[in-house]
Amino acid sequence: MSLANINICRDNDDPFYRYKMPPIQAKIEGKGNGIKTRVLNATDVARALARPVPYVIKYFGFELGAQTAIDEDKEKFLINGVHENSKLQDVLDGFISKFVLCQSCKNPETVLKVEKNGRISKDCKACEVKQIRNCFC
Structure with missing residues (x-):
C-alpha cells in the first residue's frame, strides 16, 4: 500500500509544492517492557529530506526521550516505546524546521x-x- 507524498513543509498546503516526502509509517513490535516502534520507511523519508537516516532517528530518540537502535544494513530503525504515526510526524516537523528548512x-x-x-x-x-x-x- 503506497501512501501519497506530503509537503516537506506541512504549513504549505499548495498541492503543487515541489518538495515532497512520504509520510512516516511505523509499526509497534513486541510487548510488555520490550515494546518498540519500528519506523518502516525511515530511509525514504531521510532521502527526501537529504539527511542521513541516523540524524532523523536520533532526533526522534532525543525529542521523545527514548533509546533508539539503528541497523542501516538491514534497514531496521527502532525507537523504544509506543509512538503513533501522527506523533512521529509532528516530531519530524520539528526536525525539518530546525535542520532542513x-x-x-x-x-x-x-x-x-x-x-x-x-x-x-x-x-x-x-x-x-x-x-x-x-x-x-
Whole structure:
C-alpha cells in the first residue's frame, strides 16, 4: 500500500509544492517492557529530506526521550516505546524546521555540515544564507 507524498513543509498546503516526502509509517513490535516502534520507511523519508537516516532517528530518540537502535544494513530503525504515526510526524516537523528548512526563505534546499567544535551550519542553496547552531537546541 503506497501512501501519497506530503509537503516537506506541512504549513504549505499548495498541492503543487515541489518538495515532497512520504509520510512516516511505523509499526509497534513486541510487548510488555520490550515494546518498540519500528519506523518502516525511515530511509525514504531521510532521502527526501537529504539527511542521513541516523540524524532523523536520533532526533526522534532525543525529542521523545527514548533509546533508539539503528541497523542501516538491514534497514531496521527502532525507537523504544509506543509512538503513533501522527506523533512521529509532528516530531519530524520539528526536525525539518530546525535542520532542513532555511530560516529565511523556508526552502528545503539546504546543506547541513557538522563541524568538529560541535556547531552545525546550514547553507541554503536557494538564498545563499548561512545559519549556525550550537548542537541540539
